[in-house]
Amino acid sequence: MNAEAVLKYILSQPQDALVNNPWALYQALDFYGRTSHLMNFKQAKLNVAKKALDSMQPAPKVVLEFGTYTGCSAIAWAAILRDLNGPFAEGLHVYTFELDEDVAAVAQELIRIAGVDDIVHVIVGPAAESLQKLVAEGKVTPKGVDMAFFDHWEKFYLSDLQLCEDLDLFREGSRVIADNTDIPGAPDYLAYVRAGGRGGEGNVKFETNSYESESGIEGRRPNMVEVSTVLAAKP
Known part of the structure; x- marks a missing residue:
């Protein structure tokens, strides 16, 4: 689906709303995505992620x-951060990486x-390079x-997660959420988080759960969301 078509649709809607x-x-x-096969993080999956974020303290x-x-x-992450912290809270940031x-x-x-x-903050360029620059x-x-969300090219899920670990970005209780782990699939990523991480003293340790968000539509469609919690961060 052409991204410009998405913008055109939104601009055709009543802007006051x-x-x-x-x-x-x-x-x-979300409505446009369900009717036009747009690749986005649909409501059923967002509900899973939102529940995980709502339970976080702080x-x-x-x-x-x-x-x-x-x-x-x-946009949804920003709305959730505002809802949880209040409309005037400071220090709310969503750093999102886009190659195109x-x-x-x-x-x-x-x-x-x-x-x-x-x-x-939309940052253009390879995610790993952009993150290291930040x-x-x-x-x-x-x-x-507090949360890392993986929804780019599945073959980079694991290496980018490990980069976050190497940069010591997670705290105890941080969430890591990954989409499309069933289709196209990220088997190395799933094996890693299900094993609890790298193992060994001083490394990040994970507890993970797989959630089926909705029934497949029109045959095989991704519907799994993997939600991992950092049990122990680097000292």
């Missing part, structure tokens, strides 16, 4: 998202319409990531 209303814009994108403030596309899930500059431009416009461009600049700090 969407401007500065991230949940309304998310719902519009409430999450910083999210890393690997794979922006149209910004649908990034044109697609990123669409996402940035949708994020602006939703009124969460103060929270969501850490070097001090924008993302050790133990400073």
Whole structure:
């Protein structure tokens, strides 16, 4: 699905209902996704992720998202952070990585319409390089990531998760959520988190659960969400 077509659809809708209303814009994108086969993080899956974030103490403030596309899930993360921390809370950030500059431009416009461009930062380029730059600049700090969301190319899920570990970004209680682990599938990632991580003293340890979010539509469609919790972070 062409990202520009998504923006065109949103701009064709009554703007009064969407401007500065991230949940309304998310719902519009979700509806469009269900009727036009748009690749996005649909409501049933978001419900699983939202439950995991709602249960966190302290409430999450910083999210890393690997794979922006149209910004649908990034808008939802921003809305969740605001709901959990209050509308005037400081330090709320969603850093989302997108490889395609044109697609990123669409996402940035949708994020602006939703009124969460103060929270969501779209970073163009390879995710691993972008993340290392954020850490070097001090924008993302050790133990400073409350949730990492993987929804880009599945073959990079594990290496990017391990990069987060190597950079010491997780705290005890941080969540790691991965989409599409069943189809196309991320077997090495699943094996890793199900084993609890690397093992050994001083390494990040995970507890993980697989959630079936909805019945497959039109045959085989991804419906699994993997939610992992950091039981022990690096000392």
